[in-house]
Amino acid sequence: MKMKKYTASSMPAAMKKVQADLGDDAIITSSKVVYSKGFLGMFKKKSFEVIAGIERADIKEPAFSSKTVQQSAMFESQVSEDSSKVIKQELADLKKLMKSMQSQSASIQYPDELSTVIKQLEHQEINPQLITQISDELFTIVKNSKANLTPQEVQALAQKQLAHLLEGLPFGGISYEKKYINVLGPTGVGKTTTIAKMAAHAVLKKKKKIGFITTDTYRIAAIEQLKTYANLLQAPVEIVYDKEDYERALLKFERLDLIFIDTAGRNYKEIKYIKDLQQLIDVENNVENYLVLSMTAKERDMATIIEQFLAFSVEKLIFTKVDETNTIGSMINLMVKYKKGLAYYTDGQEVPEDIEEASMKNVIELLFQGDNK
Known part of the structure; x- marks a missing residue:
């Protein structure tokens, strides 16, 4: 660099x-x-x-004049690549075997009427414990049913059981009851674009006077992106570098209806950045906090991010890049595990179109659409 x-x-x-x-x-x-x-x-x-x-992409490694050294390096590189390919293939085969064994064990436990739904939940990568919980309830219903249930009826019952798991969690977007919309999340999740989509709906549908505050002073491109969206919405934007800047921005936007706060995208697996954020902005008074996660990330990594933000009063999550995956089970798993609701999910880069305000109904339907979504 x-x-x-x-x-x-x-x-x-x-x-x-x-x-x-x-x-x-x-x-x-x-x-x-x-x-x-x-x-x-x-x-x-x-x-x-x-x-x-x-980053300097144009920097090249120096060339060596010795032909022997070049041939040796090429040979070692080829051996390393071949070994890596073998290991990756073995790991892939092992994963397939484990999934096959898990699927077989679930199918053995329950009657044939439930096999299609169980496989669908497994394909969507729903947590095995949740699958067992849903399947146990379905087994009791099927067992006590006097008539044979159709696959559609069994799926409807599975959706109902899934709704029971999500019952009590908050769904839906901005409440418009609080002035400050604080959007948190790690780098690379599409946070700034998501904020622009939320803001556009507030302006175009709710006729709100809005402003933007960004604390992301680490990336020039992020600031320029937010400025572009702000210009399109004819909304002011303030860049804050410290606590004093933040307080001045709040005073400047005192007469506006809604303030969207774009926090810096950092590696929030490191607690240091969480503490820095807590010292910079107020996340408690008259604030709705949203945590943005990407559906293309590993569930374990998303869980780590959620745990780091447990100190914040985040009631609802936002999931981005739903269009880039065929499985959304991790969304359900994390909501159930951490008792967090869902505000929005996004399925593209278009502003403001590619965002859906979440409801329990459309999330469950999305799960069962699977590869056809």
């Missing part, structure tokens, strides 16, 4: 220098306030120092 230091009289001015020099893909690695020496130790001048960098 190419690194460079920039100094300016203000942080926004420093950010402009970074953008002009390195472009929108620049990444801020550190920033601090510095003071220059004044006359007789007095009249010190305050300035801002930023270190930024950009």
Whole structure:
């Protein structure tokens, strides 16, 4: 990565220098306030120092002149690649075998009438314990039924049992009862685009006067993206670097109906970033907190993120990139495990179209649509 230091009289001015020099893909690695020496130790001048960098894709490894070394490296690389392929194939075969054994064991426990529904739940990667819970209830119903149930009737019963598991969890988008909409989430989940979709609905359907606050000062591209959406919605946007900036932005937007807060996308598996966020913004007073997760992520990683944000009063989750996967069981698993509701799920990049306000009904239907969704 190419690194460079920039100094300016203000942080926004420093950010402009970074953008002009390195472009929108620049990444801020550190920033601090510095003071220059004044006359007789007095009249010190305050300035801002930023270190930024950009990945250099055009850097190539140096070529060696020795033919022997080149041949040796090629041979070692080929051996390494071949070994890696063998290991990956063995792991894939093992996973298939385990899934097959799990499916067979579930099918053995229950009558044939339930096999289609059970396989559908397994295919969607619903937690095995939840599958057993649903299947036990279905078995009791089928056993006590005087008539043979059709596959459609069995699926309807399975949907009803799934609804029981989700009962009591909150569904639906912004309540419009609180002024600040705080959107949290790790990097790469499509958080800024999701905020734009939510904001567009607030403006176009609810006729609300809105504003944006972003704390994502680490990525130039993220700031420019939010500014673009703000211009389209004719909404003001404030970039905040510290607690004082945040307080000033709140005062500036005092007369607006709704304020969307785009927090920095960071690796929130590290508790340090959670604490930094807690110190920067108010997540309790007159705030609705939403946690954004990507359906393309591993369920275990999403669970880790949720656990890191348990200190925040997050009632509802938002899942993005539903269109990029054929299985959404992890969505159900996490909601049930952590007792979190669902506000929205997104299924594309178009703003504001590709977002759905969640309800229990449409989530269950989405699950049973499977590959046809």
